[in-house]
Amino acid sequence: MSAADTRSSLLALAVVALAGIAAFAWASSGFRVVTSETARRLAVAAEPLEIDDARLIGPGTPLHELRRELAADGRVALVDFIYTRCTTLCTTLGNEYQQLQREIAAQAVSDRVRLLSISFDPRHDTPEALAAYARRLRADSAVWRFATIDDASQLTHTLETFGIVVIDDEMGGYVHNAAIHVVTPDGRLHRIRDLGQWRQALADALALGAAS
Amino acid sequence: MTRPNQQAAFGLLLLLAALLPGLRQWLEADMARHMLLQFPLLVAAGGLLASSLPAHMRRAFAHCNAHGLTGLLLAMLVLALWMVPRALDEAVRSTAIDAIKAASLLTAGAALRLSWAPAGPVVQAFFLGSWAWMNATVGTLYLQSPLRLCNAYLSSDQNQAGRGLVVIALAGVAWWLSRPEVRWFLFSDQRRQPATNIDIAPDRL
Numbered sequence: 137m138s139a140a141d142t143r144s145s146l147l148a149l150a151v152v153a154l155a156g157i158a159a160f161a162w163a164s165s166g167f168r169v170v171t172s173e174t175a176r177r178l179a180v181a182a183e184p185l186e187i188d189d190a191r192l193i194g195p196g197t198p199l200h201e202l203r204r205e206l207a208a209d210g211r212v213a214l215v216d217f218i219y220t221r222c223t224t225l226c227t228t229l230g231n232e233y234q235q236l237q238r239e240i241a242a243q244a245v246s247d248r249v250r251l252l253s254i255s256f257d258p259r260h261d262t263p264e265a266l267a268a269y270a271r272r273l274r275a276d277s278a279v280w281r282f283a284t285i286d287d288a289s290q291l292t293h294t295l296e297t298f299g300i301v302v303i304d305d306e307m308g309g310y311v312h313n314a315a316i317h318v319v320t321p322d323g324r325l326h327r328i329r330d331l332g333q334w335r336q337a338l339a340d341a342l343a344l345g346a347a348s
Numbered sequence: 349m350t351r352p353n354q355q356a357a358f359g360l361l362l363l364l365a366a367l368l369p370g371l372r373q374w375l376e377a378d379m380a381r382h383m384l385l386q387f388p389l390l391v392a393a394g395g396l397l398a399s400s401l402p403a404h405m406r407r408a409f410a411h412c413n414a415h416g417l418t419g420l421l422l423a424m425l426v427l428a429l430w431m432v433p434r435a436l437d438e439a440v441r442s443t444a445i446d447a448i449k450a451a452s453l454l455t456a457g458a459a460l461r462l463s464w465a466p467a468g469p470v471v472q473a474f475f476l477g478s479w480a481w482m483n484a485t486v487g488t489l490y491l492q493s494p495l496r497l498c499n500a501y502l503s504s505d506q507n508q509a510g511r512g513l514v515v516i517a518l519a520g521v522a523w524w525l526s527r528p529e530v531r532w533f534l535f536s537d538q539r540r541q542p543a544t545n546i547d548i549a550p551d552r553l
Contacts, residue, residue, distance in 0.1 A: 145414035156425035163435040172437040301499035313499045
């Protein structure tokens with residue numbers, strides 16, 4: 137082992153170590169996260185994310201395309217992604233949305249905030265199935281709407297933009313990351329709140345509504 | 349498995365098994381298959397393919413790989429990186445990142461192959477120990493996390509991958525301890541003679 141070899145080895149070691157640090161910085165969004173779920177929440181909180189258009193179908197008065205629907209309505213929307221056969225996470229989300237609906241009525245802010253549940257299972261969740269689901273949850277259609285996106289590529293794109301990953305649960309259902317998404321009428325996703333944080337989500341929505 | 353050509357051919361075979369369309373999706377659809385089957389396939393393929401690297405490239409690498417340190421550090425960092433749940437999710441989500449993952453694991457395999465013998469028992473023990481500790485720790489984290497760490501994988505997959513990582517760590521340590529030259533190094537009287545053993549051992553590997 138010559139002195140020259142030692143020098144070049146030390147240099148190479150430094151290069152490998154730096155590349156390693158850079159790679160870990162990438163994977164952890166600057167050493168802040170280890171999961172993609174936290175990463176997408178941080179990214180959105182740092183910079184609101186533009187949502188693309190998608191054709192919505194659902195029960196009740198006809199829905200516009202997603203962007204126009206948000207703009208025409210003018211309220212800040214709390215969006216979640218569900219499928220109606222779900223017996224786990226979506227039930228929890230459903231409960232939280234019921235609580236949100238009650239709280240919106242109690243605070244009399246139904247002119248500033250709305251709820252929008254989008255199903256990622258259009259094959260099963262037809263407008264009729266969604267209507268039945270809405271009745272079961274006693275959703276007030278003035279505050280809480282249900283929809284799905286029946287165009288496969290638009291659905292995939294929307295899920296991708298929001299960062300929703302839906303996988304087969306090997307029992308005929310799906311497993312998916314569940315959260316409450318705060319979306320402003322200009323079609324931008326500002327915040328992602330965890331299950332259990334519906335109060336914060338409502339506060340976010342009211343603050344964003346007041347700011348615009 | 350002695351001739352470089354045969355080794356390279358076998359390496360190519362493993363590479364195909366890891367990345368062929370259809371097979372790749374099947375391997376990556378399950379967290380345990382992804383980490384405990386596809387990763388080792390790629391690392392082994394890299395090691396086998398390294399046998400047919402031209403001599404001048406091996407020499408050039410050897411010049412900046414004193415005691416195998418550069419190569420072993422590289423391999424270690426690559427293996428650690430793809431244990432980060434976010435990195436796994438990204439590899440499943442994006443083909444480009446999956447390609448980077450495959451290339452990095454191949455490189456890690458080649459680096460491991462070219463660095464293991466020059467490293468000698470002491471450096472080997474250091475890296476193998478760190479690797480085993482890392483695998484066992486991450487495996488335990490996967491097992492104990494109440495959260496689903498990867499959006500792309502089920503909790504049950506995560507537990508299985510965690511158990512697998514712990515088992516692989518233990519198997520790695522057992523394998524290393526069973527090597528004759530390691531036993532020689534640990535139990536021979538020669539280890540008490542200063543300085544010579546480290547220089548002799550690599551040639552005996």
